[in-house]
Amino acid sequence: MISQRRHPPARANENVDPIWRLRHELPPQWRGPILGPGIENWASITENGWPELDLNSLPEPFAAELAWMAHWQSEDGTRVAVLAMAQLANMLRRASADGHRFPSSIRDMDYDAAAALQRWFYLSRGKSVPSHKGRARLRVLFGFARQALISACHDGPWWQLDEWHPRCDPRIPLTSREPCANYGCTPGQITQPWLRSAVKWYLGTMLESGTLRWTTVSQERINSLRRFDMWLSACLSDPTDVVGDPATAVEQATAFARWTADRRNRATRQSDTRHLGTPVPIRGINDDLRAVAGLFEFIAANPAEARTVLGPEPWQQVTATHADSWFGRVTRIPRHRGFTDSQYIDDHALTQITAALPLIGLPRDQQLSITRGDGTAITVDGLDDPQAMRMILLQILTGRRSSEIRTCDYDCLSAAPSQGTDADQTLARFRYAQSKIDIAPDTILVDREVTEIIAEQQHWLKTQYPNGTHRFLFVQRNGNRRGDKTYPSGTYNWVLRTLSALIQISDARGHRVQLSHTHRFRHTRLTRLAELGLPVHVLQRYAGHATPTMTMHYIAARDEHAEQAFLATAKLRADGTRIALSSEDHDSLHLFRSADRILPNGWCMLPPLQTCGKGNACLTCSVFVTDTTHSPVLKRQLRETSEIIDRVTTEFEQRHGQPMPADNVWLNLRRAEHTALTGLIDALAHTPESSPDDLTPQCNRPSAGPVPLTLGPIPDRRSTP
Incomplete structure (x- = not known):
């Protein structure tokens, strides 16, 4: 809208x-x-x-x-x-x-x-x-x-200007998902006059129609079309040849794709020069090709308007063939990928991050001693930005995107839905600034730790801007007398890069962790929720994704969790030996689950189409398996078996005047059960990651405990350790 x-x-x-x-x-x-x-x-x-x-x-x-x-x-x-x-x-x-x-x-x-x-x-x-x-x-x-x-002072359409900035020109359309735009773009930097006028008209029309958003235009399309302009000037003797003979369009699109794949050719701003040694992602090359193809497609679809706005030369030669040829050079990227943990932040790195976060909020005239990732202790000056400290904390705790935290509303908390008298009163509903997917939800439930951080930030705002409008939760520090401008993304990234350079965080494998790559906190949060056993549709709702497929891209395949999951599914036979479960065995346990296969003290691994003739003699059966979750039942059976053996043998001796014979059929079966139960319980007690007192598998527990951290002016921010 x-x-x-x-x-x-x-x-x-x-x-x-x-x-x-x-x-x-x-x-x-x-x-x-x-x-x-x-x-x-x-x-x-x-x-x-x-x-x-x-x-x-x-x-x-x-x-x-x-x-x-x-x-x-x-x-x-x-x-x-x-x-x-x-x-x-x-x-x-x-x-x-x-x-x-x-x-x-x-x-x-x-x-x-x-x-x-x-x-x-x-x-x-x-x-x-x-x-x-x-x-x-x-x-x-x-x-x-x-x-x-x-x-x-400009009379004509706003897009005719060389500089575009919504802060300076209220005519530039913004969507409701873009409450503010603290950045502009400069289409006037395109050097070819015929291309510059076409780009202005094309992007301006796309914005006014709602086809494109300001974020897409100002941060992606303009840069792609500026690179197209640079390629025209550097590689073509006559730049207008690119809109000439349609038969050469495929060759020209291929040449542009090769040119823009070189990192040295893509620098449209100073920050682009920091990554000259890294390869250009295929997605970046595709974005450049789509931007040019979209321009050709728009002009070819509106020839009469193009003649009026742009004049007859040279755009009258552009046809749909030009657009199709450039679209045809876009490389298809497979949507499925193998699960990895490259974006996961482990506990070793997260402990370093949370220990160093107070440095961000510390005033510049104060110092803090911290331990770097390589183990060396240093003393550094504070960065004096408590807002950035709270933003990164909220990203860690909620898994939100940086823009969703940085531009969220001041009044972003509301009461959680009531679930009766026993509802958890520490929960609240957090409304974040969902700016990427229109159909996705924009609220999640959060606990007391998150609400206390938000309360601290609200208190800080009231102190810094007592007469402010308090529209946004995080605001720009300079040039913001009323406190109604959002915190700039460039400032946030600079603070995190500075902190990363100071403390040099590394994970358990010795790999460096850059704090400015805050999307890794989103991967980490969703991975941990998945390891707790949340259903996919719940994870999708929490992540704010439109499809479960996208949510699964965020789940890291951690070897540690795979090992814990294997230990949690360990099954023992009646003699206490471990069995290896194949996929067919898991099907037998889960897919073909039926009443006659679920036993009080374990499972029957007999193939589903076969029948059992042993009656209740499962503890002496070779296809009987059990695990630690049945320890209480097995202990009770051992106790009751011991009691019934003692009672029956005593009654036999009183009735017949002699002890029950050692080869008695009933006694032999009970003693076999007693021996099997004793061996099972002993084996289960020594199973790794399992104990009678704690039957929750390790993979279903939170993978990191709370880290004590003092954040701001509100004392006693945590009520629990």
Whole structure:
């Protein structure tokens, strides 16, 4: 569902600069030329403690632009950059007085032009070049505030702009699953003009129709199409040949697939250079091919609109054959895979992680001594981010995706469904930010440990933002005066990478565990729930998946658990010897389970189609098996057998005046049963992972106990050890 966004009203006179309409829409106290007097809470919404901002004597339309940008910053929740605006105003006044050339408006002045004007301003006053802090102060104005000004002054469709950012342009559609978008994208970086205009139209239309989401467009499609643009410039003498003869489309798609399979060709941003030595996943190559094929398919399906929007050249040659040829180069990836434990975090690594988590929330002026994965002890400064500490804890305990925790609502807890008077009062329903699958559930039941972590975070928010709106549970620390912006994903990843580098976590096999790969916590949580014996449909509901097949991809095949499961199914014969069960034996025990095969003290392994002629002499039968779960019954039988032997032999001696003969048929059978029971009980007592006092198999117990951990300002966060 596409959310309703506010569009700016149409202009009466297209020849008038739209900045004057924007200035007229401002509250009177924000129109200038002096900002500050009459504005409520001016001191709390501005930085540097400046009492006012003087916009007098500025060339048009700079005063109106700065006034609008100041008001936008106050409405956005950031602090008004009064010092930066005052400095820019002084630079413009001096340049105007001295006849120094500069752009005609802030919309036409990018940061490089502003930085050049700043250097001239400093040098003209006999000072050295501006410091890094001075340049950074100026950069604030040429980020979100300037982009918001450009978007507000733009008459045409929003997708015609070179910079897209929902924070700056409310016309960009977001779905209800995307409550906020703290990131943008830059289609203007595509160098081929004919391709750039087509990409804007295609992605803008897909967003407005709801076919694609903002997350997909801004983080995947734009990057794929930028790589397509890079390939056109690097590999084709005439880039428009790619939309020429359809007979060459297959060859061109194959060439692009080879090119994008090289990690060195895929770097569209600085972070892409960190993985130059690793192979490119097939899925990444397929995504690039699908993005180009989707563009061709869209234009071929809308030829009349394409001529109107893009013009006749060169897109009039594109046909469905181009799209089919590029789609045909997509490699099929088998959906089934063998179960592994590569994504599972074992107890050895998890203990190191939980022991080091307090370091994330520790203030920077405090230190903590921790033991690294290699066993060395170090003392390090705190990272001063208690929010990140609680987010990773919630991921460990709930198995949610990082985005589902990072963007969840402030009021995310509700009462658990009542199950009568004996219902567990420590349970609550947790609503997470399900943002991936529309038809999947967005709530799970959580215990007291999770609710206490959420309560600590809510308490922290109320302390940090006492007058905030409290929309989200985790919020951005800087540039968020009202506390209504979500915690940035980049900051979360940086904190976890920093902690990983400090403590160098390793698992029991000596392999490094990177905390920034937080999806492994999801694999681990679902694996442990599966090992507890939860049915697949319950696991699917807990994971928030649309199909059980996807849920099973998260279950790790751990050798340790397989061994424990084997020990838990160990079966003994009547003489105490262990038997090896084949798949057919398991079928006999489970698939062909019937009343005459289930015995009070074990099972009968006689093939289902055969009949038994032994009556109740199972303890002397070669196809009788039992296990530790029947120990109480076997002990009772041993006791009762001993009692009946003693009673019957005593009665025989009283009646006949002599002891019962040793070769008595009845006595021989009872003594054989007594011997078999004694041997069975002794063998079961020495069976690994089994004991009479604890009959729950190890694989059905929680695989890790609680780890004591103090998190925050609320004392006594746990009531149980």
